[in-house]
Amino acid sequence: VLVLPPILYQAALLTSWRDFKANLRTISLLAIGLVVATTLVLGAALKALIPGIPWAAAFVFGAIVSPPDAVAATAILSRLNMPRRIVTVLEGESLVNDASGLVLYKFAVAAVLSGTFSLADAGIEFVLISAGGIAIGMLLGGLFVLLHRYLGDPFIEVLLSLSVPYMAYVLAESVGASGVLAVVAAGLLRGRYSPAMVSAEMRILARSVWNILVFMLNSLIFILIGLQLSGIVARLQGYTGRDLVTYALAISMIAILVRFAWVYFAEYLPAWLGRLFHRRVAPPLPGEAFIAGWCGMRGIVSLAAALALPVETPEGGAFPYRDLIIFLTFAVIAVTLVVQGLTLAPLIGRLKLGSDPGARAEQRKARLSMGRAALAAIEQRAVDDGMPLVLAERVCAEFGDRMAAASPLAQQPDSIPALAKRLRLAAVRAERDELIRMWRNAEVSDDVLHHLEEELDYEESRL
Structure with missing residues (x-):
């Protein structure tokens, strides 16, 4: 039981x-x-x-x-x-x-x-x-x-x-x-x-x-x-x-x-x-x-x-x-x-x-469809709320990168999305090393360490 x-x-x-x-x-x-x-x-x-x-x-x-x-x-x-x-x-x-x-x-x-x-x-x-x-x-x-x-x-x-x-x-x-x-x-x-x-x-x-x-x-x-x-x-x-x-x-x-x-x-x-x-x-x-x-x-x-x-x-x-x-x-x-x-x-x-190769194809299809829905929602919300166009373009660029990463060409190790992923991973690990250094030097408290550490964990797992 x-x-x-x-x-x-x-x-x-x-x-x-x-x-x-x-x-x-x-x-x-x-x-x-x-x-x-x-x-x-x-x-x-x-x-x-x-x-x-x-x-x-x-x-x-x-x-x-x-x-x-x-x-x-x-x-x-x-x-x-x-x-x-x-x-x-x-x-x-x-x-x-x-x-x-x-x-x-x-x-x-x-x-x-x-x-x-x-x-x-x-x-x-x-x-x-x-x-x-x-x-x-x-x-x-x-x-x-x-x-x-x-x-x-x-x-x-x-x-x-x-x-x-x-x-x-x-x-x-x-x-x-x-x-x-x-x-x-x-x-x-x-x-x-x-x-x-x-x-x-x-x-x-x-x-x-x-x-x-x-x-x-x-x-x-x-x-x-x-x-x-x-x-x-x-x-x-x-x-x-x-x-x-x-x-x-x-x-x-x-x-x-x-x-x-x-x-x-x-x-x-x-x-x-x-x-x-x-x-x-x-x-x-x-x-x-x-x-x-x-x-x-x-x-x-x-x-x-x-x-x-x-x-x-x-x-x-x-x-x-x-x-x-x-x-x-x-x-x-x-x-x-x-x-x-x-x-x-x-x-x-x-x-x-x-x-199942079909499952990978389904995942790529879903990511692309989700990305298109996100771009449409960003543009619509920016127009409805009167947000600056440059802000909407910046957020759209982030989702555009995700859509590019979902394409079959992005799976190649020397592709732009793959290289960008490696750069982001290096950046997150550098942030983590710096956070640990500041904590060891008593520049930040344990509470701040745990909070920012959790953010970095989710960011690294997403990559």
Whole structure:
């Protein structure tokens, strides 16, 4: 409850609703279909490796490690330069699959404890839990959007934004709905209206606060993974080290292979159906499907679900194979994070999958259009307010430089805009050195230092 809501909320805030809808079919196949397939295959694989484990307990393990984690995905994807479509699909999957995985986990645990399971009841409850979570999240997100209109203090706005994911999660869980989907729905709705309603001051403050918070929570959960592992291994009796390593590697490999098979199916299914119905649908690039298949890192949700397993059954007996299930969960988390996470960047470079060139073209187009709008506004305001023409021309020249910097020719290292950028950067650094010299010589106070230092930080980051 402490870690998951804010991380999911921030990921949903930054997710493009337009791109999410455009890739909804692929996201659904991964977030629901792949979770079910992984649960079944890993449950069967664990039963084959350890025949004594009950089927229900095996499927509990399959459900625990079925959803790739939003925390791991955002922590790794945010540091890589990947095509926009891949990022949209993977982040969209990680936002939704937690709900489907946790519902399967709930029914598998209930089957272990009671010895009964109803597929029809599970399907109906899944729909109700999902719909309830989405409705609660949209309600709270809408209330926050309305309330935001009456808030004028950026600090209060940021504090309120921190409370929204927790309120959505706790409220949804308290009525038996999906807290995960409630947080995601609230974040998507808030992100939809954020550009038009959030002030620049609040956006800068919120971005800093949220980035630090998410970084700390990511670090905390990976520390907990390491701290818990030694105690779990010590409690495993009756297994040799070789057995445990064999089980861990076999299950991890099967989890990776299942994802690869399903991802290729989900990515190429639209193209196959298009040929069947004589519709032209462009298939994804082979490299894109491979990277999507390789991004199967597990993390916080699997860890929390494993540690939340009941210690005893209602009859007073121990939960079957609980320590082994927790150990194998740790193993899958470690293998996927280390092997897949650390090799993503080299694989992207090897497959020549850089950032989307269309995104850079869109950015240049937007900068030019914004510049033209700014020039028109400057000229109109100067005429309306009777300002001196020379002042308007001076301000227009500044925006003209920005427009020139957005042109493709400006990206060349020896272009005039590029050289001007280097001059401005040298000037800002000289200002910073002079400010530090004056502060060390007690010519300016600490308050003046911090105020001017902040101005220089923003100016340098803009360059």
